[in-house]
Each structure stands twice: as C-alpha cells, then as structure tokens.
Amino acid sequence: MKPAPFEYHAPETVEDACGLLAEYGDEAKVLAGGQSLVPMLALRLTRFEHLVDVNRVGELGGFARENGTLVVQAATRQRVMEREALVAAAAPLLARATPLIGHFQIRNRGTVGGSLAHADPASEYPAVAVALGAELELARRGGARRRVAADDFFVGTWTTTAEPDELLVAARFPVWPERSGFAIEEVARRHGDFALAGVACAVSAGRAGIALFGVGSTPIRARAAEEAWVAGAAPDEVAEAAVRELDPPTDVHATASTRVRIARHLVERAVVRAQEELRAAG
Amino acid sequence: MLPVEMAVNGERRRGVVEPRLTLADYLREHCALTGTHLGCEHGVCGACTVLLDGEAVRACLMFAVQAEGGDVTTIEGLGGPDGALSTVQDAFREEHGLQCGFCTPGFVVSVTALLRENPQPTEIEIREALSGNLCRCTGYQGIISAVERAAGAAQ
Ligand SMILES: Cc1cc2nc3c(=O)[nH]c(=O)nc-3n(C[C@H](O)[C@H](O)[C@H](O)COP(=O)(O)OP(=O)(O)OC[C@H]3O[C@@H](n4cnc5c(N)ncnc54)[C@H](O)[C@@H]3O)c2cc1C
Ligand code: FES
Ligand code: FES
Numbered sequence: 001m002k003p004a005p006f007e008y009h010a011p012e013t014v015e016d017a018c019g020l021l022a023e024y025g026d027e028a029k030v031l032a033g034g035q036s037l038v039p040m041l042a043l044r045l046t047r048f049e050h051l052v053d054v055n056r057v058g059e060l061g062g063f064a065r066e067n068g069t070l071v072v073q074a075a076t077r078q079r080v081m082e083r084e085a086l087v088a089a090a091a092p093l094l095a096r097a098t099p100l101i102g103h104f105q106i107r108n109r110g111t112v113g114g115s116l117a118h119a120d121p122a123s124e125y126p127a128v129a130v131a132l133g134a135e136l137e138l139a140r141r142g143g144a145r146r147r148v149a150a151d152d153f154f155v156g157t158w159t160t161t162a163e164p165d166e167l168l169v170a171a172r173f174p175v176w177p178e179r180s181g182f183a184i185e186e187v188a189r190r191h192g193d194f195a196l197a198g199v200a201c202a203v204s205a206g207r208a209g210i211a212l213f214g215v216g217s218t219p220i221r222a223r224a225a226e227e228a229w230v231a232g233a234a235p236d237e238v239a240e241a242a243v244r245e246l247d248p249p250t251d252v253h254a255t256a257s258t259r260v261r262i263a264r265h266l267v268e269r270a271v272v273r274a275q276e277e278l279r280a281a282g
Numbered sequence: 283m284l285p286v287e288m289a290v291n292g293e294r295r296r297g298v299v300e301p302r303l304t305l306a307d308y309l310r311e312h313c314a315l316t317g318t319h320l321g322c323e324h325g326v327c328g329a330c331t332v333l334l335d336g337e338a339v340r341a342c343l344m345f346a347v348q349a350e351g352g353d354v355t356t357i358e359g360l361g362g363p364d365g366a367l368s369t370v371q372d373a374f375r376e377e378h379g380l381q382c383g384f385c386t387p388g389f390v391v392s393v394t395a396l397l398r399e400n401p402q403p404t405e406i407e408i409r410e411a412l413s414g415n416l417c418r419c420t421g422y423q424g425i426i427s428a429v430e431r432a433a434g435a436a437q
Contacts, residue, residue, distance in 0.1 A: 002323055008284060008301035008347055038304075038343040039324035051301070053348060079337075103414025105328065105392060108337040109344070191413040
C-alpha cells in the first residue's frame, strides 16, 4: 500500500463528478485509467485528499461520428481506438497512434481523455489532437460547457488550461476529407517507452497539420513547416522548417541535438508517407 | 474503509478495504493469492498482470475498490481445477520460458490474453505484446518459443 490515504468517490454522472470537483477544488483529482496518476501516487510524487473516479460515469464512455466530427467521450479506453473500424475510418491518425502508447495492458485501462488531460509532452494523443485541429470539451458544475482548441489547451509539462474544477468530457476530432494522408512516426528506446521524439501529421488539398512530441514542454505545432508543405516544398525542406526553432530538453535518454536530428528525420519520413497516402487516395 | 465485492477466479469475494489498497495487494493479502507478483508497483514490469473482465491489466495500477462488481482472474485461476497446467503454462515449462519464476505469472496472464484475441500471432506481434513484461533471467527467447508452442497447440 504505497499511496497516501485519500477519500474515494465514484460518481455516476458528469454533474455529480463536476459537483465533487467544485466542492473539493485543489484537494481533488480525477481518476480515469489511473495509468499515469496511480504511479505518481505510488511514488508519492503527488497526493490528493479526494479522488474522483470517473470510470462509473456511463456518459463518459463511447464515441460517435457526428457529421464532420468524431466525438470521443473522455473515459473511453485507449484500446477501443485501435479496435474499432469506425475510428480508423473517421480519424486514421488517432487509430494509428494508439498502438504506440505503452503496452496493451496499459491501453486496456488508459483513457483517451486521461492522456489528453495528463498532457505529457512525449505523449502521442496530444500531438494527434493538435495536428488534426481537435477541440476539447470541458464541463463544470451546473452544466456549463466550453470548448478549447487543442492548440490552446496544452500550456506546459503536465499542464493544460483546464481549471481544477473542470472535467474533460470529450475530445472532438474533425474528420478530414476523403482525400487526405496521415502519418505518425516516433523513436523510443524500446517498444512502449515514451518517445525520445515523434511527429504526427496530416495533409489534404490546401491544408496540412504537423505536431511534434517529446521535443518541448508541450506538443509543438510546426506552423512554418505546414505552410511550406502546402506551398509545395520538398519533404526535407518541410522537415528543416519544422525543427528550425526547436529547443528540446537534454536528459539521460538523449541530448537536445540528438532529439533535433531524430525529429528532423522523422518529419521528413512522415511527410513522405502522408504525401504518398494522399496521392494514392486520388 | 469501504466494502468491496468482486469475483476472483470464479469465487465471490467480499472485503472491507482502505481505498488506497491496490487490487494487487488485495489479491495477495486479503485473498491469499500470492501468485500475482509485485515488482515495480508503478506499471512498468508487468509482474502484477491479471485479467479484469477478460482484459489484461496492471493490478498495481488499480485500487481494489475500482474492481467492485468485476470479474478477476489471477494466475491461480488459469489452470484446471485438478491443478492441471493450462496450455500456456505447459508451453512455458516445455520451452524453458522461466527460470526464477518471478515474472512468470505476469507473462502467462498476458500471453493468455494475447492468444485469446490473436490466436496465431506473428513473431513481431508476440514481441510487441510482451514488451510490457520484464524478465531478468531468461533472455526472452524461451518465452517467445513458449508463445509459439502454445499458439501451435491451440490450433
Ligand atoms: C508503463 C507505461 C507506459 C506508458 N507509455 C505511454 C506512452 O508511450 N505514450 C503515452 O501517451 N502514454 C503512456 N503511458 C501513459 C498512459 O497513456 C496513461 O493512460 C495516460 O497518460 C493517462 O490516462 P489515464 O486514463 O490512465 O489517466 P489517469 O492516470 O487516471 O489520469 C491522468 C491525469 O489526467 C487527469 N484526468 C484524467 N481524466 C480526466 C478528465 N476526464 N478530466 C480532467 N482530468 C482528467 C487526472 O486527474 C490525472 O491528473 C504509459 C503508462 C505506463 C504505466
Ligand atoms: S508491479 Fe505492476 S507493473 Fe510492476
Ligand atoms: S524468470 Fe526470473 S525474472 Fe523472468
């Protein structure tokens, strides 16, 4: 028994969960898949007086395609994203990113919303959300809802613009046109490890999205590279533009310059792959 | 303290636990099922892997209270009632897929889940599926062979 004591709450509705967050404020934390929070509690890197377990909130599980958007409820397991044909059809990048997350035992519990809310800079989903132009939907006690663009959601390592009393209820991924290409590439020490560097990208006629991960304190949108790509630049030029202003961390796993070189290579490869897929789509 | 009720290896178990008690500790200390091992207790080594409602999960990353109403299978629940080894267990023995045995329950549970979903995995699929379990003894080759043998035996 390693975590410090806490009071356990298992609400069954979004409203009740938001009510608990409003009541306990900073002393409460949402418990979703627990695959990031429980290790932090076990290592006593953090402690909370109250844990609000959202696994029994029925409304928070599931996904649906609503016109041009794939809406994924926050507590939907990551594993669902790699198993469902509807997800692969509506958001191929989301489906392809999923097997790169940890191991299947982790994805059986880990949730889509948990990964986004946790905002680890080396995580795949935040970069996918940024590259595709997703929106995050947040709820508060009393039924108030707001949507935040992924671009504005991630502000630092493990930090988002969600307030402590806000519950992430859904991620809304726009369905890109039929004729699009997607790719996600990463380098990790071993399969399932967090990436040393990675990139998620999407391209269609007149539009491109590129987001890097593992190379800063948030997923990094490479706007100049997107513009270059749309303007017809070659993959190596797009890659050069994507890493020009990077300032990645140095740690035991890799130095900053190694990360930049890996990132450059990965962007080039991803752009080539996405471009090929776009061409094959007609 | 909170009451909790779940099925463990087909048997109803009722307990009263502190919310911070992990499912792994509940199984080991309250149910006396010490086959579920604890290595790292933060999700990395896979020694604590159990099946929850048929899916392989880390028992060290769940609180026992979260398994309320669930159906848990541990390594003790995989063999036959007479103590006969499961196909996967037998294959581990045949292929020397274990030495000290510390990691083995987690591997056997993970492989059982893998083969239910993907009865004929390729070698790459086997290696990817086993990436979440660490073994300090075998060098993994015997384990890979065991999975191949178990997949062949089930055919
Ligand atoms: C061995 C291992 C390897 C891993 N490898 C990877 C990897 O390669 N890539 C990767 O991306 N991840 C990896 N992870 C992390 C994993 O993806 C987690 O599942 C994920 O980061 C968090 O999701 P969760 O549902 O488990 O959330 P939890 O751990 O329950 O919560 C994480 C944080 O998000 C908050 N939160 C969760 N849901 C909500 C919500 N609905 N509203 C508001 N706040 C919320 C919690 O309060 C907490 O602060 C790994 C984990 C392990 C143990
Ligand atoms: S003890 Fe659970 S993963 Fe190591
Ligand atoms: S057999 Fe000893 S750790 Fe795997």
